[in-house]
Amino acid sequence: MNSDELPKEWSSEESINIYKKMLMIREFETRITKDAGKIKSPLVHPYTGEEAIAVGACAAINEEDYITSTHRGHGHFIAKDGDVNLLMAEIYGKEGGICKGRGGSMHVADFSKNMLGANGIVGAGPPLALGVALASKMRNEGKVVLTFFGDGASNQGMLHESMNLAATWKLPVIFILENNKYGWSTPAQTATAVEDLSLRAQGYGIKGVIVDGNDVIEVYKSTKEAVDLARKGGGSTLIECKTFRWQGQTTTDADKYRSNEEKEEWKKRCPIEIYKKRLIRGEIIDQTMIKEIEEKTLEQVELSVKFSKKSKKPDTGTVLDDIYKNPIDIGGN
């Protein structure tokens, strides 16, 4: 695959949008890391370094298509066109957040965009994706589901059951495995006896592919192929994206379990830099535009922080609301 070439179907505007989104994820995560002390939750997982996966994969689907996410969900949220203000305010625990401050970082979701939610339970997204895909299939809607999960999650029983069912029922689900080499502190090679987790696809009877997860075009192309297959009723694909998370497990993790050499080595393969160079070579953008985009991105992030700080804390009187669609008497203290 020559991913040096931009996909023919991408207009200049689309190509630039891809860049903007990746940069937005990067700057967003940088900012919440800086604000970790103010945000206070120790369970905020930055996506830094993995931007190409969410953005590349989501570029291959339409607005009506669905995604399920993970505990590390900000990138997926932004890639599926979620509003950055609402995302930031949620992480800040404010009423103006996308889940009204009830969910926080690990549960950001935007159902208006068919982003079906980050998830605190490692491996819980893919089983849900089955049902979403089944609903689409039963109603002949032609919609597909991308379900993101990590190398760590791949060792959950839930993944085995999901891939088997998706394969057997030919469900329009695409399994996007973000292999960033670690599940929290645990190296993938100490948690599985094979290096390429996509090998598993064979055992289920679906297609398994490996892509460079730091190459947004490669991720896009593989996902596009899988999506086309799924829409035609050809069933599921497992796409293993090899990548690396730049930051600790969370914004507050000391990250002593990975060597500096390893981190530096991966930083040389920055997904944003790689793509930016292509855009420059393809004469899609120039230095002036780059600067403009960078400034605009930073400004938007800054605005989202302002928005969050201005947003009120949730009203404690509403804490028992929203449990049921048809409310029942909860009682309380």
Add this chain to the structure above:
Amino acid sequence: MTTETIKMKGSDAIKLAIEEEMERDESVFIMGEDIGQYGGAFSVTAGLLERFGPERVRDTPISENAILGCAVGAAMAGMRPIAEVMFADFLCVCMEMIVNQAAKARYMYGGQVNVPVTIRVPFGTGIMGAAQHSQSFESWFMHVPGLKIVLPSDASDFKGLMKTAIRDNDPVMFFEHKRTYYYTNEVPLDKEFMIPFGQARKFTEGDDVTIVATGAMVQESIIAANKLKEENIQCEVIDPRTLVPLDKKTILGSIEKTGKLVIVDEGCKTCSVSAEIAALVAEEGFQYLKRNIVRINTPDVPIPYAPNLEREIIPSAKLIQNQVKNLI
């Protein structure tokens, strides 16, 4: 035997107990996610890998079913495994191995096999963990015959009860409230310091009101009791320490004296620990009661992320204090 004690925090007391038992008995080993080099999500097991090596301090894949199955199987084969479930919430992923296997093996196989497994479970609110990292599930497991349920509230109890749990020949669920990891008190260094199951602990004595509390709610209740004392209301704060077996005698004995019962429990109210204790007292201690039983729980709501919302629903010393005053 030594009578020496040392001040330490809850998480260190758990580690000390595990360390001593691993040293004493080769068949004791521990496994879980990120417990080795990383030292565990709450640093409970930090240093154990260096001390005992990777054979006995085992980092696992993120596979709760496999962790629990492996621990239960090893126990059936005569080992004394300790399995860590990183957050209580993840118990949902591995219920099968606990409820249908560990709890039932001995009985359903006609007493042929023992299952001496200890299942360590950090739980509860206090870290902005939201709906899937904050729950209190201890009452669920009280409903499963065959399990023993331990829920200590401070460091010395952590040590004494953990040692008993490891040496016990049945499956023990060992619940560790995250907030109590940081509470410090004097912990006996005696390597035979063991607290028997089924013995409640009285933190304060009093004739006016009995307060039964568990986990982090014990501290809240003690704070409330101390405040109430200033107003000349004497409370007896009782921590059952083990929910199965439950020390009915101490609870009923106290109510016989006070005639009033307040139960404080962080779990959601319906079918909670407090519900079980209230039912017990209604059944066996009705004649002692001079007032209705008061239960202070988290309402039946998923735990919200925003700290002000979380505070709103979790029982606090202030709320306990007010409820006791209302009762009197």
